[in-house]
Amino acid sequence: MSLAPEADTRPLAVFDVDGVLADVTHRLHHLRARPQRWERFFQAADRDPLLVEGADRLHAALADHDVLYLTGRPERTRRLTERWLARHDLPTGPLVMRSDDDHRPARWMKREVLRRLSATRDIVSVIDDDPAVVAVLEADGWPVELATWLPHSSTLQSAQERQGRT
Numbered sequence: 001m002s003l004a005p006e007a008d009t010r011p012l013a014v015f016d017v018d019g020v021l022a023d024v025t026h027r028l029h030h031l032r033a034r035p036q037r038w039e040r041f042f043q044a045a046d047r048d049p050l051l052v053e054g055a056d057r058l059h060a061a062l063a064d065h066d067v068l069y070l071t072g073r074p075e076r077t078r079r080l081t082e083r084w085l086a087r088h089d090l091p092t093g094p095l096v097m098r099s100d101d102d103h104r105p106a107r108w109m110k111r112e113v114l115r116r117l118s119a120t121r122d123i124v125s126v127i128d129d130d131p132a133v134v135a136v137l138e139a140d141g142w143p144v145e146l147a148t149w150l151p152h153s154s155t156l157q158s159a160q161e162r163q164g165r166t
Helices: 038-047 052-061 075-087 106-117 131-139 154-161
Strands: 012-015 066-074 095-098 123-128 144-146
Touching: 012 052, 012 106, 038 066, 038 075, 052 123, 066 075, 066 106, 075 095, 095 106, 106 123, 106 131, 123 131, 131 144
Parallel strands: 012 066, 012 123, 066 095, 123 144
Antiparallel strands: none
16 A cells, blocks of 8 residues: 555544454454464454444544554455455545565554654554554654553464564
């Protein structure tokens, strides 16, 4: 996805997907399995329940902001993710995803994307469920909030931070 400035230059609100808008708890068993079943984990994302708190915040943000999704999901899940967003009456983009071969911790990938975006856009809000992402972004001075409406899973945290997969 291009990070070029949009025609509308309203302030930008950035939303993570998993743990902020999508409830991933039903598919975490794929990551607890040995060996981990990554493709099954991602294929099951189309059945994620909507997290109402996150959706309400996103709809409220749309009144005064452009919204961009910044997710650690791999690029190969783009169509599935866009269909999921549309099914839940959420805008389908812009959607910035991790490249399929990028296995860095989520905090570093997201920090890099935000730095590039900030060259052309005023980022006024970032909502993420990963405490490590929030800590790095806070340390950099980003206006970030930790989403707490879905208890953070140590299984998901490991996937995001140690394995750089989501």
